[in-house]
Amino acid sequence: MVLRFGERPGTLTYQWTKDGSTIVGATSTTYSIASGQVSDAGIYACVVTNTLGGTAASTNSVSAVLSVNAGPALTSQPASRTLAVGGAATFTVEATGSGTLSFQWLKNGTDIRGGTSATFSIPSVQVPDAGIYTCVVTNSLNGTTTSATSGSATLTVNAGPTLTTQPVSQTLAVGGAVTFTVAATGSGTLSYQWTKDGSSIGGAFSATFTISSVQPTDAGDYACRVTNSLSGTSAATSSSSATLTVLAAPVITVTVEPKTATVVTNGQVILRAGVTGTANTGVTWSITSGEGTLSAGAPGSITYAATGSPGTTTITAVSQADGTKSDSATVTVRTRDLTGDGLIDVLDLAIFARAWGSTPASPNWNAAADLNGDGNVDETELALFLAGL
Ligand SMILES: [Ca+2]
Ligand SMILES: [Ca+2]
Numbered sequence: 162m163v164l165r166f167g168e169r170p171g172t173l174t175y176q177w178t179k180d181g182s183t184i185v186g187a188t189s190t191t192y193s194i195a196s197g198q199v200s201d202a203g204i205y206a207c208v209v210t211n212t213l214g215g216t217a218a219s220t221n222s223v224s225a226v227l228s229v230n231a232g233p234a235l236t237s238q239p240a241s242r243t244l245a246v247g248g249a250a251t252f253t254v255e256a257t258g259s260g261t262l263s264f265q266w267l268k269n270g271t272d273i274r275g276g277t278s279a280t281f282s283i284p285s286v287q288v289p290d291a292g293i294y295t296c297v298v299t300n301s302l303n304g305t306t307t308s309a310t311s312g313s314a315t316l317t318v319n320a321g322p323t324l325t326t327q328p329v330s331q332t333l334a335v336g337g338a339v340t341f342t343v344a345a346t347g348s349g350t351l352s353y354q355w356t357k358d359g360s361s362i363g364g365a366f367s368a369t370f371t372i373s374s375v376q377p378t379d380a381g382d383y384a385c386r387v388t389n390s391l392s393g394t395s396a397a398t399s400s401s402s403a404t405l406t407v408l409a410a411p412v413i414t415v416t417v418e419p420k421t422a423t424v425v426t427n428g429q430v431i432l433r434a435g436v437t438g439t440a441n442t443g444v445t446w447s448i449t450s451g452e453g454t455l456s457a458g459a460p461g462s463i464t465y466a467a468t469g470s471p472g473t474t475t476i477t478a479v480s481q482a483d484g485t486k487s488d489s490a491t492v493t494v495r496t497r498d499l500t501g502d503g504l505i506d507v508l509d510l511a512i513f514a515r516a517w518g519s520t521p522a523s524p525n526w527n528a529a530a531d532l533n534g535d536g537n538v539d540e541t542e543l544a545l546f547l548a549g550l
Contacts, residue, residue: 322347423534
């Protein structure tokens with residue numbers, strides 16, 4: 162800055178003042194301040210004294226006002242913060258300064274396009290938004306500009322855990338056990354929530370989820386949502402989906418042949434059980450009503466002996482693979498003792514003879530005499546009767 166005062170006749174001396182006080186040493190026509198400071202602001206004037214012929218006369222110059230553009234001062238700094246992905250970030254500076262203030266936000270030292278207000282906001286924070294944010298505040302005064310840079314504010318983004326193991330799709334039969342597993346890394350304590358077809362599964366809060374006995378209704382898409390925590394924020398990452406396919410259970414059937422049979426007491430009949438739908442075709446035979454004995458035969462067959470009283474006997478084969486599957490045969494046991502007196506003799510033969518050649522439509526039909534149950538009384542009955550004598 163240079164102040165200059167016009168020259169006058171005679172011997173002139175000069176004394177500069179600031180705010181009315183003498184500036185020591187400032188006795189030239191010009192007064193310079195090499196590096197203006199805020200404290201230099203004030204009203205400057207120069208007292209000029211004219212000494213001519215032994216007389217002195219002084220004149221005060223017109224005052225000059227020196228304003229100093231001290232630059233903006235930041236009164237509030239932006240604050241660092243941590244947000245989960247999707248959160249809203251707002252950084253704010255407050256500054257004072259003469260003239261007009263303008264703002265320019267920077268991320269990692271690079272101007273942010275449009276970031277020209279005292280407040281800079283990111284409505285929905287994403288991972289790439291993480292970084293260091295600063296604001297340069299500039300004031301403009303009488304053609305001068307001065308800037309000040311705010312402190313740094315760090316934006317940390319909690320992006321959620323990283324899944325290192327994804328659940329694997331599995332296929333198994335009804336009744337099997339299935340376990341889905343995830344592994345994840347992340348800050349803080351990780352928490353887990355398994356979902357099936359997008360809906361939360363009650364109690365499924367571990368890194369593994371097990372179904373000990375799979376049912377057809379368990380089929381679906383399974384995933385795990387893993388949540389971490391960081392500086393008071395929490396963020397979740399969902400695993401990929403794993404499909405559980407449940408194979409329909411094979412239908413096990415048991416078929417006993419023959420379904421019905423008629424034998425005379427002490428006679429025998431061989432029953433067979435066919436099993437489908439399972440590799441284990443074994444059955445367990447038992448007499449479920451009536452009398453008689455069973456003796457093992459070839460695999461899948463049994464020999465029933467009508468060792469008891471005449472009547473009806475039910476023999477049942479139960480699948481060893483599935484105890485709910487069974488089939489039965491009904492055996493009618495007849496006796497040669499048609500009189501019921503405990504003897505097989507000529508009296509029984511007489512009854513048998515009366516029914517000889519009959520069928521159920523015949524007047525002389527006697528079902529008890531049809532010893533083999535085939536609907537007539539003929540030579541077969543005769544042979545069976547005689548065999549018992
Ligand atoms: Ca008899
Ligand atoms: Ca017959």
